[in-house]
Amino acid sequence: MHHGRKRILAGLASSAIAVIGITAIPAAPGNAEPDIDDVKARVDKLYHQAEQASERSNDAKLKLDDLEADLAALKADEKKQQAKVDSMTSTVSDAVAAQYEGQDISTTGQLVLSNSPDEFLSDLNTVSSYNDVQADTVADYTRETDSLEIRREATQERADELADAQADLEENKDEADAKLAEAKELLGKLEEEERARLDTEASRGTTRLPANVPASGRAAAAVNYAMAQVGDAYVYGAAGPSAFDCSGLTMMAWAQAGVGLPHSSSAQMGSGTSVSSGDLQPGDLVFYYSPVSHVGMYIGNGMIVHAANPGSGVTTAGVFSMPYSGAVRPG
Structure with a gap:
């Protein structure tokens, strides 16, 4: 009976030691430093994502340069065409005035003083003796005003494309900056010794x-x-x-x-x-x-x-x- 009691006490002591040993094992810290290889992989990925955005920004800049040159040429062409239409407006107005000399001045005045080519042509079509006006001159004038409108539309289209390219450039530049900042923040969280090791690995090549x-x-x-x-x-x-x-x-x-x-x-x-x-x-x-x-x-x-x-x-x-x-x- 005495020996049995010793065995029981010994068993209890062993169990207590085991429990103490288990509780003595330190728990893994919840905010452990990231593994340097994992950080390197994440930083490399961020660098690549930033470069992709930067190269897209470079592409947008090339497109922007082309569009700016194209827009300048279109504006110059539009200005030249506008001058041509303005000159023809005067010629057609004089012809109409000559045809209707002596009629109610309000009709002639309305034609001569029109504020736009479209308004001028609209007024011209209301004149009952339209077929008596110099038809060829008016037809030429109509073609030139149509050509002017085409140029205006092309200029506006390029201006819109230019605005889109500028937006793309800024968007991709912002993305590249954000990815680079994220990579720098990630590197900044590393201990100095680990960061030095990472820099060494990066420079080996x-x-x-x-x-x-x-x-x-x-x-x-x-x-x-x-x-x-x-x-x-x-x-x-x-x-x-x-x-x-x-x-x-x-x-x-x-x-x-x-x-x-x-x-x-x-x-x-x-x-x-x-x-x-x-x-x-x-x-x-x-x-x-x-x-x-x-x-x-x-x-x-x-x-x-x-x-x-x-x-x-x-x-x-x-x-x-x-x-x-x-x-x-x-x-």
Whole structure:
């Protein structure tokens, strides 16, 4: 009986120790720091989303420039046509006045003093002796006023398109800024040591290759310029001299060779001769994602130089380090 009591007490003691051991295990903190790999993936995604919005903004800016030029030409044409109609109005008015000389001045005065071509023609049609007026002159006048109206409509249409393009530009710029701010906020929540590790990982691909990357002709000027920018900052919408976005870098690089490219990755894809991935030469532009939202420049040895993102700046990478879409050879 004595031994049985000891066994019971020992069992109770073991159970108590087990309970104490369980309660002593610290609970996982509810606000633990995010895993750095998860943060890196989220930041990279935000950078890409920001770049997509920025490139759409670049596209809108190109459209805006074209529309502004088109609108200016349409306005000039409309003004010229207006002057022509005004001159013809005077001629037709004089003809009508001559036909109806001696009649009630209110009819003639109404014709001569009309405030608009439409009003003038409407009044003219009310005159009972319309067929006696110089028919050819009036017919010409009618055609010219119709032509003026077509020009007015075209001008208004371009003005509306211009307003839409301006709205698209601002919307995409705001989206790019918002995504970048979100990425910065996410990075700001990391501990300093982890953030330093993340910055180190982002800069590992930054390897300044020799300045004499094998290139010939105009491509050499483009490659040398792009390579000289390695280490510069990435800024959305920038095209130098010390910061670039992806299409800004390639645009400025090929400008050194006298080749004009648009400031847009998708537009640059249509600015050269298409080449296969197996035929790439230094200076060729390589495009990524679908739809295209990033561009780099091939420098040989399976590498590109590109303005990567705000975390990495202008750097080098493998040609297939991103989803490959195609390549072109400018010039």
